[in-house]
Amino acid sequence: MNPRRIWSVFLVNLRDFVRDKGGLFFTFLFPIILMLLFGFIFSESDNVTYDIYLQDMDQTPMSQNLTVSLKGVRAFEVHVVGPDRALDDLVEEEKAGFIIVIPEGYQERLEENLQGNISVPVNLTLHMDRSQSSSQVKYSILASVVGQLNKVLTNTTDVMGLSEGGTISPDDFEYIEFFIPGVIGLSVMSGAVFGTIFGDTELKKKGIFRKLSTTPITRGEWILSTMLFQLFLAAITAIVILVVGWIVFGARLHMNPIAALIIIFEAFAFTGLSMLVVRFVKDAQAAAALANAITFPMMFLSGSFFDVEAMPAFIQTIAKALPLYYVNQALREAMIFNDTISAASYMSVIAIFAVIVFLLGVKLTTWKQD
Amino acid sequence: MVGQLSIGPQQGSSSGSKPSEYVIVIRDLYKTYGKVNAVDGISLRIRKGEVFAFLGPNGAGKTTTVEIIEGIRTPTKGSIQMLGVDIGRGTNKVKHRIGVLPQEFSSFDRVTVTETISFFSSLYGNKRGAKELMKLLNIEEHAKKQYQKLSGGLKQRVGIAVSLVNDPEIIFLDEPTTGLDPASRQEVWEVIRKLKARGRTVFLTTHYMEEAQELADHVAIINRGKIIAEGTVDELIENHGSGLVLTFTGIDGKLVPFLNGMGCGQVQVKGSQAVMNLKNKDQILGILELVKGSGLSYRAMNVRRSNLEEVFLKLTGKALKDEEGRQ
Ligand SMILES: Nc1ncnc2c1ncn2[C@@H]1O[C@H](COP(=O)(O)OP(=O)(O)O)[C@@H](O)[C@H]1O
Ligand SMILES: [Mg+2]
Numbered sequence: 277m278n279p280r281r282i283w284s285v286f287l288v289n290l291r292d293f294v295r296d297k298g299g300l301f302f303t304f305l306f307p308i309i310l311m312l313l314f315g316f317i318f319s320e321s322d323n324v325t326y327d328i329y330l331q332d333m334d335q336t337p338m339s340q341n342l343t344v345s346l347k348g349v350r351a352f353e354v355h356v357v358g359p360d361r362a363l364d365d366l367v368e369e370e371k372a373g374f375i376i377v378i379p380e381g382y383q384e385r386l387e388e389n390l391q392g393n394i395s396v397p398v399n400l401t402l403h404m405d406r407s408q409s410s411s412q413v414k415y416s417i418l419a420s421v422v423g424q425l426n427k428v429l430t431n432t433t434d435v436m437g438l439s440e441g442g443t444i445s446p447d448d449f450e451y452i453e454f455f456i457p458g459v460i461g462l463s464v465m466s467g468a469v470f471g472t473i474f475g476d477t478e479l480k481k482k483g484i485f486r487k488l489s490t491t492p493i494t495r496g497e498w499i500l501s502t503m504l505f506q507l508f509l510a511a512i513t514a515i516v517i518l519v520v521g522w523i524v525f526g527a528r529l530h531m532n533p534i535a536a537l538i539i540i541f542e543a544f545a546f547t548g549l550s551m552l553v554v555r556f557v558k559d560a561q562a563a564a565a566l567a568n569a570i571t572f573p574m575m576f577l578s579g580s581f582f583d584v585e586a587m588p589a590f591i592q593t594i595a596k597a598l599p600l601y602y603v604n605q606a607l608r609e610a611m612i613f614n615d616t617i618s619a620a621s622y623m624s625v626i627a628i629f630a631v632i633v634f635l636l637g638v639k640l641t642t643w644k645q646d
Numbered sequence: 647m648v649g650q651l652s653i654g655p656q657q658g659s660s661s662g663s664k665p666s667e668y669v670i671v672i673r674d675l676y677k678t679y680g681k682v683n684a685v686d687g688i689s690l691r692i693r694k695g696e697v698f699a700f701l702g703p704n705g706a707g708k709t710t711t712v713e714i715i716e717g718i719r720t721p722t723k724g725s726i727q728m729l730g731v732d733i734g735r736g737t738n739k740v741k742h743r744i745g746v747l748p749q750e751f752s753s754f755d756r757v758t759v760t761e762t763i764s765f766f767s768s769l770y771g772n773k774r775g776a777k778e779l780m781k782l783l784n785i786e787e788h789a790k791k792q793y794q795k796l797s798g799g800l801k802q803r804v805g806i807a808v809s810l811v812n813d814p815e816i817i818f819l820d821e822p823t824t825g826l827d828p829a830s831r832q833e834v835w836e837v838i839r840k841l842k843a844r845g846r847t848v849f850l851t852t853h854y855m856e857e858a859q860e861l862a863d864h865v866a867i868i869n870r871g872k873i874i875a876e877g878t879v880d881e882l883i884e885n886h887g888s889g890l891v892l893t894f895t896g897i898d899g900k901l902v903p904f905l906n907g908m909g910c911g912q913v914q915v916k917g918s919q920a921v922m923n924l925k926n927k928d929q930i931l932g933i934l935e936l937v938k939g940s941g942l943s944y945r946a947m948n949v950r951r952s953n954l955e956e957v958f959l960k961l962t963g964k965a966l967k968d969e970e971g972r973q
Binding site: 280281284285287288291294295296482484485486487488489490491492493 | 683713716717719736737741742744746748749750751753754755756757761766768769770771792808812866971
């Protein structure tokens, strides 16, 4: 192994890569887009808000008070409409499915009731679209708000309550924090697989491999250099994802040496694997088919987006046969739970895999033609 | 090694040379792909300092042969000695002494000319600076251009520059001018002449007769995996050519029967041309005298030596070149 030659190959790959706009786009922008897309879709569903419409016909301090109280309910997105607005209009134009009307004389009657001579409670009028499943949820929330208000206003004391007895997951984390290690694992894998398979196919087509085979560089040097180059791209990809995750979603993940090590082994493993299979590829079309065939099943079956534990048993069995599963598990143990021991045990699978493909690569890959 | 060398058949102009002058000795080389005998029993000796042209049509087996010598492919049978080393066990010992331009080679798209040369140079441990090579190939003004932005001729010259980074003793150029325009072809020829002037051995493959005729000290014509003729250009034309070729253009209808009547050989008619193959120049002078006396008209006439094209045609019954090769 000659470090100078390894460095030269690294440098020439780097130059060719950074001057390629398309390559840059796919390597770095793709993971970001993926993360933004999934990040927004799923982190929103964690704290859902419901649209409700509120029409205040009373316009008194007490009705204002109620409005403010409803606005304070986190689950409600309150749209206040003026007293002149026709309700039919609201349904037509704004597709309002849940309208609360504070009736005229609300304050007056409420005060009367509070003075002790309760005859009938002041009713808020509800107009709701029962065909919408969310209406029931909105109704329940509203009912509990009203109940709460009644208690406060009439000064009754609770005989029963709820208290938080601690969270169920060992470390409180949000979906995005679960998702980011998955995006890193996925992006590093597809970067390495696509980069290596397309790169090698191109070099083969250009005659560069035939040329290299007549120079003193060895296959081991070439493979190592390509692995290092892919690792370099993987490192940048991971950093970009983490920074975007932190800035956009405020994701807090543990950065530890074991996480870095997992990414190193992952980049090596998938680059090595790709170099092994790329020799069966004749042209760019076949290269694309092969790269997709490797990455596609792993993308969905290795728990990049969802926890494998939540999937059917047979999928779990398949997942455990896929290298990316161990990357995802290891990265989550390291980055979410900061559990080095657990991460290392998952990582050992991918590390062994990386060593095997490197050795097989040195032994089996050849620049020679038949 | 000397003992082994004397076993092989003596070929062409190589007779009488000292064995130590041979830099490549190929004996009984075969390469089979399924049912195709791509190389079908080739023996060849290349002398130090010569420009050797391996001339043959597409699919003849040139690339297969040259890539076996370079160590890119493994032969089915046969032995090769290069620079005194038996390469049956790999070319590692001679890699730093040879330079290779593979057929249809193209380099990293977005890497500049200087960077490309430096990269390949570094693989050998930097024997030669990029500047000197760019000067030799006359590509200095393109030093900072990316490879993909270069014209075909320039790309090919960069390819040759890359094959020279280790200052090799033998340079293999596989069809270095295929697909180039005439001006670019001249540039490449100029480089090959410079290499010869510097005492380098050049192993050139081509399907252009003109190229072999223009550059080669030693030509082997290959067809269907076999060498069908070998020697210097002069020897080949002398031994297998059709002597001198006399051509009349814009002929009178009566000229052909008149020429046929002289009994100096068959006249071939190609459109408005009449072509005669003749043995010596006195015959030609005689014919011209008679034609002048007859008063028959023609627009122009010319006399030339037979060429490798005709040698190939005579040996195989097929034309060597494809249309792309015509200038
Ligand atoms: N890798 C290969 N597999 C199968 N056939 C091949 C291969 N390489 C060359 N051939 C066949 O061998 C013959 C010689 O090819 P080649 O050496 O490329 O000819 P040339 O370089 O003279 O054009 C052709 O018939 C070609 O189809
Ligand atoms: Mg060829």
